[in-house]
Structures are given as C-alpha cells and as structure tokens.
C-alpha cells in the first residue's frame with residue numbers, strides 16, 4: 001500500500017514532482033517493516049541510521065509504556081525528573097572520565113548546535129577571542145543553519161549558502177594523504193580557532209568515507225596542543241555502529257564535547273545529548289545570569305524519551321549486544337567480499353557493522369539518475385536501501401537475521417546488473 005497522492009505531507013529529501021510511490025507502513029519488528037496488506041520490507045539502513053537493536057524492541061517499548069503512566073513532559077529549566085537523572089548518571093559512567101556534564105536536546109542537529117554554542121560560549125565567557133570553527137571536508141552534521149555551516153556545501157544547502165557562517169576546512173585524510181590533512185590542521189590551529197568538529201572514523205552522509213583511528217588520535221592531540229576544543233559528532237557512529245560502543249573508543253580518543261542521538265533510545269523516539277568536560281561547564285558557572293548557557297528546546301530531556309534511553313542502556317548492560325555487533329560485522333565482511341570484485345564495483349569498505357561500495361560512474365549522465373533507480377529497484381524487491389549518490393551501503397539493525405541480510409545482498413548483486 002502506498003500513501004494517497006492527495007496526502008498533504010511534504011516529505012524530507014523527497015522530490016514530489018517525480019511522483020515516486022511512498023509505502024505506507026503499518027508496523028515494524030526487528031529488521032522488518034510491514035504495510036497493512038502484508039507486504040514486507042527489510043530495513044537495511046536502520047530507518048536512517050537510528051534503529052540499533054531492531055524495531056520495537058520489547059524492553060524499550062515496555063519502558064515507554066511504563067513512563068507514560070507516570071510523567072509525560074516537564075519543563076527542564078530549573079526542574080528535573082528521575083529518568084533524566086538516571087540517564088545522565090549512566091552516560092557519565094559509560095563515557096571517559098573527563099566528560100562530566102550532560103546537556104539534553106532532541107535531535108542530532110540540535111546536539112551539534114549545542115556543541116558549537118558551548119564551545120563559543122566557553123571562550124566568550126573566558127574573554128578569549130576564539131570564534132572560528134574547523135571542519136573536515138565532506139562532513140555532515142545536520143540540517144539546521146549552524147549544523148549546515150559546519151557541513152559540506154553542495155546541492156543540499158545551496159539556496160541557504162549566504163546565511164551559512166564561514167569555517168576552516170581540513171582536507172579529508174584519504175589513504176596516502178593523511179599527513180597532508182594533519183599538517184593542514186596544524187596550520188589552521190595556529191590561527192586560534194575555537195573548535196574542530198569531526199565525525200570520528202567514518203563520514204556518513206559524505207559517502208561512508210572511512211579514515212584510520214591513528215589519524216583521529218593525531219587530530220585530537222593537535223587540537224589539545226593548541227587549546228582547540230575537539231568536538232566528536234557521534235550521532236551516527238555511536239551505539240555500536242563502528243564495532244565499538246563509540247568510534248572514539250577505537251582511537252583511545254577522549255573528546256572535549258561529545259554529541260549523541262540516533263541510537264541513544266535504540267532509535268525508538270527522539271532524544272539527544274551533548275556531553276562536555278568540566279572546564280566548559282565551569283566557564284558558564286557564575287552568579288552572573290548573563291553567563292548562563294542560553295539554549296533550550298521545548299522537549300529537552302522529555303521523560304518518555306529518557307525512559308527509552310535508559311532501557312537502551314539496560315539492553316547494552318544485560319544483553320549480548322557486543323556479540324551481535326561482532327556477528328553482524330563478520331557477516332557484512334563475508335557478503336562484501338563476494339561482491340568486491342564484481343564488475344562496476346569499486347572501493348568496497350567496511351567499518352564494524354557498516355559496509356559500503358561504490359558503483360562505477362564512468363557514464364555520468366546515466367548515473368545521475370542511478371540512486372533513485374536503485375532505490376526503486378530495492379523497494380520493489382522488498383528491501384529498504386537508500387544509496388548516497390553512487391555509494392551503496394548496508395547499515396542494518398544488529399538483530400537482522402542472517403537470511404534477511406543475505407536477501408539484502410542478493411538484491412544488491414542483482415541491482416548491479418540493471
């Protein structure tokens with residue numbers, strides 16, 4: 001079943017003029033989506049990278065139901081509640097020691113806006129003239145104006161370009177070019193920027209571009225040496241995607257500011273947090289109200305969302321999540337290896353549970369419509385995949401069955417023939 005063409009809904013990242021069918025989903029379980037007619041799709045991109053364990057995980061659903069019996073929503077300026085207190089304490093426990101403060105918000109973009117404002121507020125309150133932000137080439141940090149400003153410029157944000165603030169861009173550390181990127185960061189850091197923001201180890205929307213842990217560690221220490229705050233945007237990489245709970249763990253990197261969202265609630269309900277080191281909190285701490293951190297959204301630390309996140313953290317504590325991640329990573333490796341030498345396939349790559357490959361784009365005209373044609377091909381075969389340009393990637397929930405994963409890769413193999 002698809003939604004009626006009379007629907008008033010304006011969908012995100014959707015060109016309605018192309019009149020592509022929009023499936024109407026009625027329920028979901030594990031890695032599967034179902035419509036009311038009994039058709040099913042395998043969700044091979046975790047509903048845009050959010051669903052970690054699987055759809056409708058019973059413990060998360062139960063936690064949400066239980067919380068709705070108690071407290072639905074509460075102003076968070078000057079008030080607090082148990083689910084948020086439990087969650088904040090647990091986040092501090094599972095992240096590295098220097099991260100001591102938790103600021104709540106409600107989306108990945110907002111967690112990035114908060115991170116940028118924390119960094120700029122920190123230096124403003126200390127009377128230090130540091131305002132510039134450094135970014136990595138090809139980055140994506142969200143779709144609000146500040147988040148777009150620190151992300152790659154292109155077709156997605158062209159109309160807003162005059163409004164986006166100027167940033168310093170460090171070249172992406174492509175294989176063999178790592179030192180070039182690090183040298184560029186070193187030079188940029190001498191000009192006293194406020195912060196560097198990075199997606200650790202893998203750039204998601206930029207095309208699943210992977211760089212090594214040692215480069216991340218080097219970038220971190222260059223920033224530290226120059227007093228530049230290091231912001232890790234783990235909105236996509238967090239919660240096991242890259243093989244470890246956080247991507248920074250693989251590099252032994254402790255950021256000054258850490259953004260988390262997407263898998264924070266297991267992907268069930270919106271919530272985000274920005275964690276920071278004590279000196280950033282301390283520079284806002286004062287008896288002077290003018291130095292307070294002026295940021296809030298209406299649903300900051302919504303109790304139902306916090307209860308879902310607490311259930312997610314319990315799942316990480318009690319269930320063999322790491323084993324599932326390892327199992328999925330190995331299965332992804334095997335499937336990717338089978339296609340690695342197929343005609344038209346280049347740059348097969350994998351980090352943890354994320355596998356990606358590029359489809360040869362020698363014929364740019366033909367391929368300019370490749371992604372939409374692939375999306376339709378997969379959709380008609382019961383698979384939800386959404387290539388980024390000519391990059392096909394698989395990022396499923398950890399609970400996907402081996403059969404469903406095999407079906408996803410069979411669909412990809414078949415799509416290389418079209």
Ligand SMILES: *Cc1c(COP(=O)(O)O)cnc(C)c1O
Nearest residue numbers: 107108109140141142204235236
């Ligand atoms: C998805 C994403 C965001 C934006 O998160 P939203 O919840 O969509 O606002 C920010 N940073 C990264 C790395 C992301 O992948």
